[in-house]
Amino acid sequence: MPDDATLLALLDAAALANGIPVDPAWRPEVLANFRAVANAARAFLPFPLEDESEPAPVFRA
Template identity: 50%
Template sequence: MTEPAFDAESHVRAMTASLGLTVEPAWMPEVVAHLAAIRAAAQLVERFALADEAEPAPIFEAGR
């Protein structure tokens, strides 16, 4: 099954309305572009196959 196309601009408009935020019209293309980039990055993470037995890495503590 194919995933429906992601319309970043519609999503930004819906979320700003829902949250009561205002995006200046001059900034809308940049906000939409950033949301689209974030979505693309999230898709890379979601599609990365992990084995069921994979464990999270231990906590990194600098200086040890």
């Protein structure tokens, strides 16, 4: 899990790269969202994927 300093650096870089101003009052909420996404990603990172794996073009229930 990345620490808060790393996530804040990611936030600043992503906002700058996309030209999105981030109100300082929103930073804690955006940081909390980044933490939640990082936690969710941890469940999938160990799952092995072959180099040939591609997303399905159509998903059906």
